Amino acid sequence: MVRVVLPAFLLSGFIALAASHPQSAQKDSPAQPPSGTVLYKEHCARCHGASGRGDGHSAEALSMQPTDLTQLTAKNGGKFPTRRVEQTLGGSDGIPAHGRKQMPVWGPALKSSDDARAIISYLESIQRAP
DSSP: OHHHHHHHHHHHHHHHHHHTOHHHHTTTSOOOOOOHHHHHHHHTHHHHOTTSSSOOTTGGGSSSOOOOGGGTTGGGTTSOOHHHHHHHHHTOSOOGGGTTTSSTTTGGGGOSHHHHHHHHHHHHHTOOOO
């Protein structure tokens, strides 16, 4: 009887241990891509500010005031300028403050179309009336 109870007891202990650590079973599942909010905070907020108004803590060091990203729609006749934002994120816009056709230093990090779309969606969500 002890021979049957001991293995059953050990097995139930292993099952309980595995159930208490579900993240270990998720290691093989693909990671979620970062959200537009996260990407914005990582790559844009330093200059454009947490709220997107061009008042980031590094803004003073730039030769040009960063754009108020909450006014993109207002300054484009009420339509969000998706293509222009794509060009800016991709580095093909030629904005002097962004250096040589790329956002500063981390421009290649935004070459992913998924990352760019996530940031564009976030920027659309923070638009406000003039």
